[in-house]
Structures are given as structure tokens and as C-alpha cells.
Amino acid sequence: MIYKDDPDSIRGFLEDTSNLKSGHTPGVFFPESVDELAGLLNHAIGEHQRFTIAGNGTGTTGGRIPQGEYVISMQKLDRIGEPxxxxxxxxxxxxxxxxxxxxxxxxxxxxxxxxxxxxxxxxxxxxxxxxxxxxxxxxxxxxxxxxxxxxxxxxxxxxxxxxxxxxxxxxxxxxxxxxxxxxxxxxxxxxxxxxxxxxxxxxxxxxxxxxxxxxxxxxxxxxxxxxxxxxxxxxxxxPPAIISCLVYFGKIDELFSFVSLLKEPASSIRPRAIEFFDIHSLEFLAARYPDVPARSEGAIFLELETTPEREENDLDTLFGLMESCNAMSDESWMALDRDEQERMREFRHALPLIVNDWLSRQHESKISTDMAVPERAFRKLFDFYCNSCEQRGFVYIIFGHIGDAHLHLNILPRNREEFIEAKALYRTFVDKALALGGTLSAEHGIGKLKTEYLVGMYHEDGIREMARVKKYLDPFLLLNRGNLIPVAYLETQTH
Ligand SMILES: Cc1cc2nc3c(=O)[nH]c(=O)nc-3n(C[C@H](O)[C@H](O)[C@H](O)COP(=O)(O)OP(=O)(O)OC[C@H]3O[C@@H](n4cnc5c(N)ncnc54)[C@H](O)[C@@H]3O)c2cc1C
CATH class of the missing domain: 3.30.465.10 (Uridine Diphospho-n-acetylenolpyruvylglucosamine Reductase; domain 3)
Known part of the structure; x- marks a missing residue:
């Protein structure tokens, strides 16, 4: 099996996109077959080895960053069949x-x-x-x-x-x-x-x-x-055809009405994606895309699967919904072919790049949320995010998966004091989302960064339940120790 322990080979495995800096490992294994991988784990106890599993490092929660464990890189297990x-x-x-x-x-x-x-x-x-x-x-x-x-x-x-x-x-x-x-x-x-x-x-x-x-x-x-x-x-x-569009709204309440109509079970169109950009996201984007209308309070990106026969009808329905909610139809952007859809994809993906660029000039890290709440509580959490950030004069953006009542709030600190204040505020946001019946993480997971908050969500009893399952399947804590479950709960007796 390939094994590397020189600093140049190890370095890349000490990071993901989380900014967690504490990673260290004796070395990285690269199994080239399932049997090699199984053999490695089979000998782990005898060899006194614990492992952190590494994917491609795009995770946001430090999950793949070792804290002294060996790393298992999955990159050589890359066979793909045919449909x-x-x-x-x-x-x-x-x-x-x-x-x-x-x-x-x-x-x-x-x-x-x-x-x-x-x-x-x-x-x-x-x-x-x-x-x-x-x-x-x-x-x-x-x-x-x-x-x-x-x-x-x-x-x-x-x-x-x-x-x-x-x-x-x-x-x-x-x-x-x-x-x-x-x-x-x-x-x-x-x-x-x-x-x-x-x-x-x-x-x-x-x-x-x-x-x-x-x-x-x-x-x-x-x-x-x-x-x-x-x-x-x-x-x-x-799907044989896709309608993509970016719809701007002058008033945020009208945008939310539009989203409610799209989510109506009886609606004759059902988008596969409904995504949100708040006014501040649009301000960042406007620096690179001058067509973003200045008086818009927010935008919805949506993607709808259709067929060439149905496309006209679906567009009519969509325009009808936009009109009924006073969308800024003239400024909105329709993409019906692949090239235009690719340009729209680039537009959406430009937001994190522009924001990261801005942040790197402040020399601070962003504070970002991944909480979601039940639909009925969505507006309460949204207003709480906005009011809390406005009161403190923070630079912030809110964007993401509004179809699933799941928005990411990014606070962008301009100095250390703001970073510390924003970090304290993050806990308030977690408490609020949980009090509204929500989840600490809707998609990015817990990794090593959010374990302490998970206790707030499941309380001690729930974490002990997770520790019981973990210790049944991994009694020697060989895999991804420090992820998901706070280590203190694994080191106490749970059976
Ligand atoms: C710009 C950006 C946007 C993103 N948007 C989204 C989004 O919209 N939705 C979303 O869900 N995520 C999103 N992510 C997060 C990320 O892409 C996902 O979490 C992804 O699954 C991580 O894959 P990776 O290969 O990079 O994993 P890594 O970061 O290398 O590892 C992630 C975790 O998976 C574990 N792991 C890796 N491979 C295995 C395996 N074979 N068996 C068991 N455990 C394993 C690792 O130990 C670690 O805990 C985004 C990330 C970025 C940077």
C-alpha cells in the first residue's frame, strides 16, 4: 500500500475549507483496493493506529483534519462502472x-x-x-x-x-x-x-x-x-429541458409571497431548486455584474425541469406567478439554453468568490450558519438574523436554499472585535433555531467544529445515545475520533 509521511505529501491533508489549523498526522495511507483498505483497518489495533478518513477536502467543518491520527485517503479508490x-x-x-x-x-x-x-x-x-x-x-x-x-x-x-x-x-x-x-x-x-x-x-x-x-x-x-x-x-x-431564471423583487415581502406560491402543493409547476439572494448578496454581485438592479431587495434563482412541448405553458405559469407578486420582470434573467444557464451558474458561484476576496482583505474569517427550521418558523429566524446583524452594524449576507427553509447567513467581520462579537452571536442563532424546532446543521454536518453545539440540540441523553451506537460499532474509537460526538462522551462508560 502507498504510504507517505514527508511534510509535502502530508500538508494538503491538514486542511479543508474550514480554516481549522490544528491538524497533524504521522502519515497518509492510500489504499488502492477495498481489500487493502479492509486489511489496514484489520491490523489497526495491533499497530496502535487510529484513522481520520480523507475525501477531497471541500468539507466545511474540519471533519477530515487529523488530530494526531493516521489519514486514510480515498483518492485511489476511484473506479466507476456504467449505468x-x-x-x-x-x-x-x-x-x-x-x-x-x-x-x-x-x-x-x-x-x-x-x-x-x-x-x-x-x-x-x-x-x-x-x-x-x-x-x-x-x-x-x-x-x-x-x-x-x-x-x-x-x-x-x-x-x-x-x-x-x-x-x-x-x-x-x-x-x-x-x-x-x-x-x-x-x-x-x-x-x-x-x-x-x-x-x-x-x-x-x-x-x-x-x-x-x-x-x-x-x-x-x-x-x-x-x-x-x-x-x-x-x-x-x-430531464430533456430546463428553465433557469433569476427573478428580482423590489420588496422582500413580495419575494417571500412568490416563494410560497412556488411551494404550494397545488402549483402546476414544481421547481427542482429555489434559491435566495438577499440585498447584501446582490450588492456584492453588483460590483462584478452591473446588470443587477440597484433597487432590488432580493432575488430568487429557480430551476424547473420541463419538456420542449411543455416549455411555453410552464413559462406562462411562471410569468403569471411573477406578475402576481410584483416581480421586477423586465430586469429578471431567463436562461433557456445551456450556454446561458452556464453564465447564470457562474453568476451564482461568483458570490462566494467575491466574498472570500473581500474577506481576505480584512484578514478575518467569516462566521456562517447552516441551521434550518420548520417552514412555519422560517420568517422568524430570517428576521432574527437580519435584526441582530443590523443592530450591531455588521457586514453580512444571507443566501441559499429557501425552498427547504434553509438559508446560510455569513457574517463578514472587519476586525478582531467584530469576529469575537459575531462568534458570540452565532451561539444565539443556534439557540434561536433550536428553540424554533430547527436543526443545527441542514447539510454541512458537524465535523470537529460544531460538536459542542450538538449537545445543545440533543442534550446529554441524546449524545449518550450516539456514543452508545458509535462504541458498539467502533469500540476502540479507531475511526474519525473527534467528529460529530464530543470526545468526553466517548471516554465515559455507556454500555
Ligand atoms: C463552496 C462550497 C459549497 C458547498 N455547498 C454545499 C452544499 O450546498 N451542500 C452540501 O451538502 N455541502 C456543501 N459543501 C460541503 C462539501 O462539499 C460536502 O460536505 C462534501 O461532501 C465534502 O466532500 P469531500 O470529498 O471534499 O470531503 P472531505 O472534506 O475530504 O471530508 C468530509 C467528511 O467526510 C468524511 N469522509 C470522506 N470520505 C469518506 C468515506 N469514504 N467514508 C466515510 N467517511 C468519509 C471525512 O472524514 C470528513 O469527515 C460545500 C463546500 C464548498 C467548499
Whole structure:
């Protein structure tokens, strides 16, 4: 197996996009086959080795940054199959964990299929998107990654291979999972006993619900229960046509009415993505895109799947909804072909680049939220974000997945004092979102950065439940220690 321990090879594995600086490791293993990966874990106890699993480093929560553990890089496990049709409207593809999401999306498109999960950043490994149950704009229609995974090949902490298809192992009425491993060992343990929030997206802590599939426990467990080595992904037919548009509004209340109409179950159009840009995001964008109208209080980007036959009707319906909410139709931007849609994609993706550029001149890090609340509480959290930032005179932007009542607030500190104040305010935001029945993380996960806040969400009992599951499957804490569950809860007796 390839192993590297020189500083140049290690450096890249001590970072992701979180700005966590404390990473260190003795070295990095690069398994080139599933058996090599399993063998590595199999010998871990004898070798006194613990591991942090590394995808491609686009995570935002420090999950892949080792704190003294060895690193397992997934980059050499990069085999990809071909789509296999199951019917006219369903297919699957088998991929290893280190294949780039972008590679999968491009490959299946060539065969007329579509893999919907699209967590904005395409340079992530598919295994990580499963370990993190990644989502993104299209989850409004398609849900998060877990909806699109039908089988995983998981390497358990001590090296056993668990080839698990959906439907094979479900929690019984008492929450008990029972499964025989190929080695003859029996797995018998209960799902974590707690309620998950009623948000449409949720990615904080182990998945747990009545009758759940064991596959769903591993999806979103952030590499703490096993290493995803391979998976079968469900594909749907590639939509024949897409309508993309960016709709500006002079008044924020009219924008919110537009979103409510789009989300009406009875609406004759159902976008796959509904995304929000607040007035401050538009101000940043206007510096590079002079066509952004100065008097707009916000904009909605939406993406709608259609067909050439239906396109005109869908556009009429869309214009009707825009008119009824006083959208700034003349200034709005329609993209009906690939080139124009690519220009619109560049526009949307320019926001983080412009903001990061601005921030680097202030020499400070942003404070960003990933909370979501149930639909009924959305406006309360939005107003709380805005009022709190306005009172303090902060520079901030709010943008993101309004279809799922999930917006990212980024506070952009101009100096150390503002950074410290914004960090304290972040805790207030977490408390508010949780009090409104929300989740600490809708998509980015907990990693190493948010474990202390997770205790606020699940309380001690809930965290102990997670620790019990973790210690059943990984009793020697070999995998991704420090992620998700505060270490103090793992070091106390839970059985
Ligand atoms: C600009 C930007 C936008 C983003 N937008 C979104 C978004 O809209 N939605 C969203 O959900 N995310 C988003 N993300 C976050 C990120 O892209 C996802 O979390 C992605 O899944 C990380 O993939 P990666 O390969 O880079 O993983 P890494 O950062 O390398 O690792 C992430 C975590 O996964 C674990 N892991 C990696 N591989 C495995 C494996 N095979 N088995 C078990 N555990 C493993 C690691 O230990 C770590 O804890 C965004 C990130 C950026 C930079």
C-alpha cells in the first residue's frame, strides 16, 4: 500500500475549507483496493493506529483534519462502472468512494441519466457526499443524498466488510437492528433513541426513525461508524429541458409571497431548486455584474425541469406567478439554453468568490450558519438574523436554499472585535433555531467544529445515545475520533 509521511505529501491533508489549523498526522495511507483498505483497518489495533478518513477536502467543518491520527485517503479508490437500466425511468451505477461527483454526473449524462444530488461544490468525492448526506439546491425536489443510494459497501472499524443493500436490515419495533456479518459475528444493537427535528433537511447527528433502514444509519454518520468504500447510486432520466431564471423583487415581502406560491402543493409547476439572494448578496454581485438592479431587495434563482412541448405553458405559469407578486420582470434573467444557464451558474458561484476576496482583505474569517427550521418558523429566524446583524452594524449576507427553509447567513467581520462579537452571536442563532424546532446543521454536518453545539440540540441523553451506537460499532474509537460526538462522551462508560 502507498504510504507517505514527508511534510509535502502530508500538508494538503491538514486542511479543508474550514480554516481549522490544528491538524497533524504521522502519515497518509492510500489504499488502492477495498481489500487493502479492509486489511489496514484489520491490523489497526495491533499497530496502535487510529484513522481520520480523507475525501477531497471541500468539507466545511474540519471533519477530515487529523488530530494526531493516521489519514486514510480515498483518492485511489476511484473506479466507476456504467449505468445499468432497471426500467425506463430507473438505473443505477456502481462507484468507488474516491470518484469525483463531477465525473459521475458527466458520465451518466452521456447515457441519458441523471444523478440529482448537487452540493454546489462538484470537486467532492462521492464517498464523502454519502458519509455527509450532502444536499444542495436540487434537494428541494429530490431530497438529500440518502434518497439516491441503494447499496453501500462499508468497511467496519475493525476491517470487516459489510455489503448492505436497502431493505435487507431494518430496525424492528423496539428499534433493534439484527444482522449476521460474513465473518459469522452478529450485529445486535438499537438505533439511537431520540426524535429528529421536523425540518425538510437535517444533517446533524445519527439518523434515527421508526423502522429505519440500517443503510440510513451509515449515511450521514460522517465516517464515525465505518468507511464507505463503494456504493450503488440510483439514477433518473436526464430531464430533456430546463428553465433557469433569476427573478428580482423590489420588496422582500413580495419575494417571500412568490416563494410560497412556488411551494404550494397545488402549483402546476414544481421547481427542482429555489434559491435566495438577499440585498447584501446582490450588492456584492453588483460590483462584478452591473446588470443587477440597484433597487432590488432580493432575488430568487429557480430551476424547473420541463419538456420542449411543455416549455411555453410552464413559462406562462411562471410569468403569471411573477406578475402576481410584483416581480421586477423586465430586469429578471431567463436562461433557456445551456450556454446561458452556464453564465447564470457562474453568476451564482461568483458570490462566494467575491466574498472570500473581500474577506481576505480584512484578514478575518467569516462566521456562517447552516441551521434550518420548520417552514412555519422560517420568517422568524430570517428576521432574527437580519435584526441582530443590523443592530450591531455588521457586514453580512444571507443566501441559499429557501425552498427547504434553509438559508446560510455569513457574517463578514472587519476586525478582531467584530469576529469575537459575531462568534458570540452565532451561539444565539443556534439557540434561536433550536428553540424554533430547527436543526443545527441542514447539510454541512458537524465535523470537529460544531460538536459542542450538538449537545445543545440533543442534550446529554441524546449524545449518550450516539456514543452508545458509535462504541458498539467502533469500540476502540479507531475511526474519525473527534467528529460529530464530543470526545468526553466517548471516554465515559455507556454500555
Ligand atoms: C463552496 C462550497 C459549497 C458547498 N455547498 C454545499 C452544499 O450546498 N451542500 C452540501 O451538502 N455541502 C456543501 N459543501 C460541503 C462539501 O462539499 C460536502 O460536505 C462534501 O461532501 C465534502 O466532500 P469531500 O470529498 O471534499 O470531503 P472531505 O472534506 O475530504 O471530508 C468530509 C467528511 O467526510 C468524511 N469522509 C470522506 N470520505 C469518506 C468515506 N469514504 N467514508 C466515510 N467517511 C468519509 C471525512 O472524514 C470528513 O469527515 C460545500 C463546500 C464548498 C467548499
Amino acid at each position: 445499468v437500466a432497471l426500467s425506463a425511468d430507473r438505473a443505477f451505477i456502481t462507484v468507488q468512494a474516491g470518484v469525483l461527483l463531477e465525473t459521475i454526473q458527466k458520465k451518466v449524462e452521456q447515457f441519458g441519466w441523471f444523478y440529482p444530488p448537487d452540493p454546489t461544490e462538484k470537486l467532492c468525492f462521492i464517498g464523502s457526499t454519502i458519509a455527509n448526506n450532502s444536499s444542495g439546491a436540487r434537494s428541494f425536489k429530490y431530497g438529500a443524498t440518502r434518497n439516491h443510494v441503494t447499496r453501500i459497501l462499508l468497511i467496519l472499524a475493525q476491517g470487516e466488510q459489510l455489503n448492505l443493500s436497502r431493505g435487507v436490515c431494518r430496525a424492528d419495533k423496539d428499534g433493534l437492528f439484527s444482522l449476521s456479518l460474513p465473518s459469522g459475528r452478529e450485529l445486535n444493537f438499537k438505533r439511537a433513541a431520540y426524535q429528529m427535528p421536523e425540518t425538510s433537511k437535517h444533517n446533524a447527528g445519527y439518523f434515527s426513525e421508526e423502522g429505519m433502514d440500517l443503510v440510513d444509519l451509515f449515511i450521514g454518520s460522517e465516517g464515525t461508524l465505518g468507511v464507505i468504500a463503494e456504493a450503488d447510486l440510483l439514477l433518473t432520466p436526464l
